């Protein structure tokens with residue numbers, strides 16, 4: 575977000591910056607969803623406080639949608655609507671983590687996880703995933719870091735920032751391990767619809783119904799329905815955790831804006847046609863960005879499997895000189911790229927992954943091509 579903010583400020587100052595920084599679709603929210611929000615705004619019942627856990631109709635729709643294709647059925651009482659999936663991450667961790675509890679997650683990591691674990695006085699426990707293994711998290715690597723203090727394992731598939739999509743078998747092995755060691759699972763499924771080229775999304779709950787009793791699912795409408803600004807996400811889990819999280823939410827933020835909730839309801843009830851349109855557009859851009867980055871000097875990259883991020887390894891450029899700067903790390907590389915090439919990318923350090931960059935390909939075809947041309951020229955100028 576800091577990179578995105580700087581890029582936007584440069585653009586506001588009249589500079590022609592191409593932003594690969596933002597983690598949000600470039601599409602507007604589909605019209606039928608916006609129309610539902612307009613109608614909701616005209617309905618005086620939305621002008622009042624509503625239940626902290628979310629509008630009953632929306633909780634029902636979320637429970638129903640999530641139960642589809644799963645071996646178990648979630649009740650509406652197991653759902654809490656949050657201010658974006660981000661608040662679901664916070665409320666989940668705040669509800670289950672006691673000071674000193676360890677929470678395991680894979681690196682490269684979306685930094686919110688680490689920061690929130692620390693905010694709730696938990697201990698972040700990273701497990702490194704590697705480019706050679708397409709950044710897939712493996713049960714055997716998790717097992718190595720489990721201690722008596724391990725409370726939870728946080729997984730995200732498709733992944734931000736690597737795009738890795740875990741297979742049913744990999745998730746099944748992780749579920750078995752968590753059951754065996756009595757560890758809670760937090761599964762962030764916000765990119766569930768954005769998978770490409772033969773990769774299928776599987777919820778860990780599908781691999782073994784028993785794991786549902788110790789799992790919290792995080793999801794929302796932000797990425798699938800191009801609704802990042804509406805701020806509607808949710809968490810689904812065992813009743814007592816949802817109760818604790820609702821108590822917390824009721825004392826902190828109360829209900830999510832009713833109009834946004836009604837828009838989210840329209841999104842869930844409106845079918846998946848609009849998602850597929852956007853997914854297909856991302857898939858084309860993914861091919862372009864992957865192909866072009868693969869051709870750039872000093873870069874290696876694995877094919878992103880889901881979400882809308884490319885995660886190239888640029889460590890071959892560290893120590894070289896670009897535009898008069900000897901590159902020391904990817905933070906500096908990102909700064910020079912922004913100033914010299916007018917291209918915004920996110921440095922690997924932001925994901926506990928020095929040597930890498932994250933490029934979101936949720937931008938228009940024209941911007942994508944222009945940005946890639948600039949990057950090609952920029953990287954080629956390294957001496």
Ligand SMILES: Cc1ncc(COP(=O)(O)O)c(C=O)c1O
Pocket residue numbers: 597657658659660661684730733734762764794795796797802805806807
């Ligand atoms: C993995 C992951 N989870 C959650 C979120 C947050 O989603 P929301 O905008 O609904 O808070 C993001 C946003 O970048 C994300 O990448």
